[in-house]
Amino acid sequence: MKPTDIKNPEYFHKVVDCQYACPAHTNVPEYIRLIAEQKYSEAYMINWDSNVFPGVLGRTCDRPCEPACRRGRVEKEPVAICRLKRVAADNKGDVMKYMPKGPFKSNGKKIALVGAGPASLTVARDLAPLGYEIHLFDEQKKGGGFMLSQIPSFRLPETVLDEEVNYITGLGIHTFYNTYIKSLKKLLADGYDAIFVGSGAPHGRDLPDLKGRKEGAANIHIGINWLKGVAFEHIKKIGKKVIVLGGGNTAMDCCRTSRRLGGESVKVLVRSPFAEMKASPWEKEDAMHEDIPILDNHVPTSFVVENGKLKGMTFEKVKAVYDDKGKRSLVPTGEPEAFYEADDVLIAIGQENSFPWIERNIGIDFDKWGMPAVDNITYGSSNPKVFFGGDAAFGPKNIITAVAQGHQAAISMHLFCSGMDIKNDRPAPMVNLHSMKMGIHEWGYDNQVTNDLRYVVPQNDKKVTLKDRKKEVELGFDLPTGFKEAERCLNCDVETVFTENRCIECDACVDVCPTACITFTQNGEEDDLRSRLKAPALNKTQDLYVSDILPTKRVMVKDEDVCLHCGLCAERCPTSAWDMQQFFYNVTKAPGICKEEMAVN
Amino acid sequence: MSYYRPAFRHPNLPANELGYTVEHYEGGLSTLCAGCGHDSITAAIVQACFEDNIEPSKVAKISGIGCSSKTPAYFLNSAHGFNSVHGRMPSVATGANLANRDLIYIGISGDGDTASIGMGQFVHCIRRNLNMVYIVMNNGCYGLTKGQDSATADQGSKSKAGSVNMFHAIDLASLAIELGATFVAQSFSGDKAQLVPLVKAAIKHNGFAFINVISPCVTFNNNVGSTKSYDYVRQHVEATSTIDFVPPAATITANYEQGSTKQLKMHDGTVIALHKLEQDWDPFDKLSAMTAMHKATIKGELLTGLLYMEEESSDLHSLLQTSTRPLNALSEAELCPGSKILEEINAGLR
Numbered sequence A: 001m002k003p004t005d006i007k008n009p010e011y012f013h014k015v016v017d018c019q020y021a022c023p024a025h026t027n028v029p030e031y032i033r034l035i036a037e038q039k040y041s042e043a044y045m046i047n048w049d050s051n052v053f054p055g056v057l058g059r060t061c062d063r064p065c066e067p068a069c070r071r072g073r074v075e076k077e078p079v080a081i082c083r084l085k086r087v088a089a090d091n092k093g094d095v096m097k098y099m100p101k102g103p104f105k106s107n108g109k110k111i112a113l114v115g116a117g118p119a120s121l122t123v124a125r126d127l128a129p130l131g132y133e134i135h136l137f138d139e140q141k142k143g144g145g146f147m148l149s150q151i152p153s154f155r156l157p158e159t160v161l162d163e164e165v166n167y168i169t170g171l172g173i174h175t176f177y178n179t180y181i182k183s184l185k186k187l188l189a190d191g192y193d194a195i196f197v198g199s200g201a202p203h204g205r206d207l208p209d210l211k212g213r214k215e216g217a218a219n220i221h222i223g224i225n226w227l228k229g230v231a232f233e234h235i236k237k238i239g240k241k242v243i244v245l246g247g248g249n250t251a252m253d254c255c256r257t258s259r260r261l262g263g264e265s266v267k268v269l270v271r272s273p274f275a276e277m278k279a280s281p282w283e284k285e286d287a288m289h290e291d292i293p294i295l296d297n298h299v300p301t302s303f304v305v306e307n308g309k310l311k312g313m314t315f316e317k318v319k320a321v322y323d324d325k326g327k328r329s330l331v332p333t334g335e336p337e338a339f340y341e342a343d344d345v346l347i348a349i350g351q352e353n354s355f356p357w358i359e360r361n362i363g364i365d366f367d368k369w370g371m372p373a374v375d376n377i378t379y380g381s382s383n384p385k386v387f388f389g390g391d392a393a394f395g396p397k398n399i400i401t402a403v404a405q406g407h408q409a410a411i412s413m414h415l416f417c418s419g420m421d422i423k424n425d426r427p428a429p430m431v432n433l434h435s436m437k438m439g440i441h442e443w444g445y446d447n448q449v450t451n452d453l454r455y456v457v458p459q460n461d462k463k464v465t466l467k468d469r470k471k472e473v474e475l476g477f478d479l480p481t482g483f484k485e486a487e488r489c490l491n492c493d494v495e496t497v498f499t500e501n502r503c504i505e506c507d508a509c510v511d512v513c514p515t516a517c518i519t520f521t522q523n524g525e526e527d528d529l530r531s532r533l534k535a536p537a538l539n540k541t542q543d544l545y546v547s548d549i550l551p552t553k554r555v556m557v558k559d560e561d562v563c564l565h566c567g568l569c570a571e572r573c574p575t576s577a578w579d580m581q582q583f584f585y586n587v588t589k590a591p592g593i594c595k596e597e598m599a600v601n
Numbered sequence B: 001m002s003y004y005r006p007a008f009r010h011p012n013l014p015a016n017e018l019g020y021t022v023e024h025y026e027g028g029l030s031t032l033c034a035g036c037g038h039d040s041i042t043a044a045i046v047q048a049c050f051e052d053n054i055e056p057s058k059v060a061k062i063s064g065i066g067c068s069s070k071t072p073a074y075f076l077n078s079a080h081g082f083n084s085v086h087g088r089m090p091s092v093a094t095g096a097n098l099a100n101r102d103l104i105y106i107g108i109s110g111d112g113d114t115a116s117i118g119m120g121q122f123v124h125c126i127r128r129n130l131n132m133v134y135i136v137m138n139n140g141c142y143g144l145t146k147g148q149d150s151a152t153a154d155q156g157s158k159s160k161a162g163s164v165n166m167f168h169a170i171d172l173a174s175l176a177i178e179l180g181a182t183f184v185a186q187s188f189s190g191d192k193a194q195l196v197p198l199v200k201a202a203i204k205h206n207g208f209a210f211i212n213v214i215s216p217c218v219t220f221n222n223n224v225g226s227t228k229s230y231d232y233v234r235q236h237v238e239a240t241s242t243i244d245f246v247p248p249a250a251t252i253t254a255n256y257e258q259g260s261t262k263q264l265k266m267h268d269g270t271v272i273a274l275h276k277l278e279q280d281w282d283p284f285d286k287l288s289a290m291t292a293m294h295k296a297t298i299k300g301e302l303l304t305g306l307l308y309m310e311e312e313s314s315d316l317h318s319l320l321q322t323s324t325r326p327l328n329a330l331s332e333a334e335l336c337p338g339s340k341i342l343e344e345i346n347a348g349l350r
């Protein structure tokens, strides 16, 4: 193999598993260390810079970082990255003083944002300090998008959401709530320099052709419409027996909300096997904890309506069969149809985009499924003035993806409005690498690895939470537990950096490494090398760090897979050929481009 | 400074025939200087015991005093151990071995511990062909007491402070062969590929197995001008052969040039194969071994590998015809047969 080029920031970026997996590349280890140091405001601001909604996300994030977390590869469970974010948000002090403060000097440009969900709000936050006049439109009565209308208050208290929305609107954003944009053509004609479409994927799927759908309509509801009705308090009750169809997070929110609105016997019925449901494991656990059974492998066949009144539903039982390529099909088991009683049914089987308000003759290309053609780097459309992001761009995802795309769209909009190329003039990430060595055997980070298993976030008693739909279920870590959980983080951003011309090949690092990461051996092709290491390097998603040829004609090979970043290699090295260096990586956002510009001028 | 090793291990560590991963063979985290050669030898012992499916509780590790003699704390945590007095490892090992012949004895010593204060014990231990592994971690100095020249420091070797050693070095390996040791090897802490099979072979050898391992002291004897520094040893080391250690059940798969290979069978059927053997070198012939060693000394080379071995070796127990069972397995009646037997013995001596 060729020697690893550690000058390429992508190499170490990938080693910081959580940050790499986070769509917004939040600097997780840095904020976890700040929490351990009780610097909650600073920890909050690291998050705010990248993910804009730390309080919201600390409760609701889909947390793609956690399955990626290194800790999950050396023991049972990853660091509770998400819930530590909440610790920062719940315990912060005055963070306004760290945020940009208006009024900002106008740059003479005006932009419109359609929808006030996380994507648009991110664009607003990034562009406001640059002097744009920003008009934010939403048909709802305040900002937040689906975070407001869909995510139930028992998971996300409205005050937490409002606070973080207000940090943004407080930057001088002109909000136009209760305003539905009926025509993009007209908006374009209003003289905006650029427009961002962050209108989400607001259309809930139905089962229009299923037998009994029309007859039972009064008691059959589309999940997201129903949740919105609950959030805005148009809906306050539901029947005692409820069936929820679907296996995603909407289904989980529907069934749990039903339990709080009078549903006594609430069931989830889902087509796929339990393990393949779209909902996250913790969402399923939470639902089952609230006495909601999840019946998998059930395909709905009819609504049973008697005398104009919904009685229940029938289902065909299936099992999942996989072909050679792993493609799944659901095959009937041949058992008789199952009937389940229901007073109300909630259909939560997915959402779709819908753009009835975007004319098809204004230069925006749509594909045959009605999705706009959007560039996945610039988030530009075929109309140079119009940008998309969040669920509106590529279909329903999650908040953190909407935020990440918002940052990128904001960069494009700023480049566009400044007459630059939105593809070629994109800024590089900000990176830095510096030694953590403080003394012969002392490091600027807490390198001792704790053995604690993941701490469980305490929950409020369900006797209390089931009675009040606004009572938050999760209580969050208390500070001592938060500290202990923070200590589980392995500091993956403190990198092992090898300087080959210092190495005397004494083997000390090889011998001391607890996880057998380091091997000195003859060079070879990657697959061959992987098989010849001290412990076989089977996880190919993790790179090998390979040195140049050493005096004994061997190379140093380090498998990054289960390195604990404990620094023992560097402590044992008599010549400091190994050093522990903190790698800083930050995605440059729109205001960052201007800082660079200013620095140049 | 971390005095603590994280509890996590690589999830894909292979297990040996006893079902143990290498973790089972670890000891405490070393407190020696970073880069000390002794730590590499420790790691080689760990690897050898792991690969050879040795039950750690069937091992007794015994040492004297010195940085080297501290190392039994860093391997095989669940083995028996005795950290004895300076230079007295051989007598403690002798006593223990005579009492319980069923354990594997690994004696760890330093060049100071062996070639100076313990010299008398060392030579007698060789004479008796005590069934043990005797490893000298040889750094040419007294590491623990801050690097004074030891009796194995080469003449002309320069210390860190700049003084040049004026005395002849004691060549422990030659001395061991001369005194009749039945297994003599030499190696370098930086060459695990050679050291690990040597340790395994030494453990299998029925009798006194001596390994002199050059082991740089990074703190006091790794300077330019020292003949025991990493750089100097790497430049002057000359392997007499490469070694394969083949357990009884396995077959030899590697293909080597005819004539350059020698195989020898150990008492349990294990085969040691020496490949790319130096010309004119017969490790089973004392004279050939001695000659080669002297030639190497004149050329300033350090010969490593299995230098000499006696295939048919009778250890101290068979010479003395002691009980085949360890003392702790004998009954009280067997241990104290009574005054009548004593009288018979006394009568036999009259």
Ligand SMILES: Cc1cc2nc3c(=O)[nH]c(=O)nc-3n(C[C@H](O)[C@H](O)[C@H](O)COP(=O)(O)OP(=O)(O)OC[C@H]3O[C@@H](n4cnc5c(N)ncnc54)[C@H](O)[C@@H]3O)c2cc1C
Residues within 6 Å of the ligand: A060, A061, A062, A114, A115, A116, A117, A118, A119, A120, A137, A138, A139, A140, A144, A145, A146, A147, A150, A151, A179, A180, A181, A182, A198, A199, A200, A201, A202, A224, A227, A249, A250, A251, A253, A357, A389, A390, A391, A392, A396, A397, A398, A399, A400, A402
């Ligand atoms: C029930 C449910 C639970 C969820 N739970 C989670 C969770 O726990 N964690 C998570 O990360 N994600 C969750 N999601 C997904 C998440 O809410 C969305 O992915 C995210 O909000 C998308 O953000 P966005 O900015 O693209 O648009 P949205 O948040 O959907 O906001 C779009 C806004 O635009 C408005 N709008 C649309 N068209 C117009 C128009 N023409 N004029 C004016 N306004 C308009 C809409 O009213 C809405 O307010 C959940 C989704 C649902 C349905």
Ligand SMILES: Cc1ncc(C[n+]2csc(CCOP(=O)(O)OP(=O)(O)O)c2C)c(N)n1
Residues within 6 Å of the ligand: B065, B066, B067, B068, B069, B086, B109, B110, B111, B112, B113, B114, B117, B137, B139, B141, B142, B143, B144, B145, B150
């Ligand atoms: C009876 C006695 N005399 C002297 C000493 C002091 N002393 C401690 S270690 C040592 C020499 C150790 O040298 P070596 O065996 O080569 O071990 P190293 O530290 O080099 O590995 C000496 C002389 C002692 N501990 N006990």
Ligand code: SF4
Residues within 6 Å of the ligand: A016, A017, A018, A019, A028, A029, A068, A069, A070, A071, A078, A079, A081, A488, A489, A490, A491, A492, A493
């Ligand atoms: S251990 Fe810490 S730094 Fe490493 S991936 Fe997990 S949270 Fe991120």
Ligand code: SF4
Residues within 6 Å of the ligand: A496, A512, A513, A514, A515, A516, A517, A518, A558, A562, A563, A564, A565, A566, A567, A568, A569, A570
């Ligand atoms: S930091 Fe060094 S010693 Fe620690 S696990 Fe990683 S490679 Fe091994």
Ligand code: SF4
Residues within 6 Å of the ligand: B031, B032, B033, B035, B036, B037, B038, B067, B068, B139, B143, B144, B216, B217, B218, B219, B220
């Ligand atoms: S003083 Fe020398 S022999 Fe002792 S631990 Fe340090 S390097 Fe090793």
Ligand SMILES: [Mg+2]
Residues within 6 Å of the ligand: B066, B068, B110, B111, B112, B137, B138, B139, B140, B141, B142, B143, B150
């Ligand atoms: Mg010594």
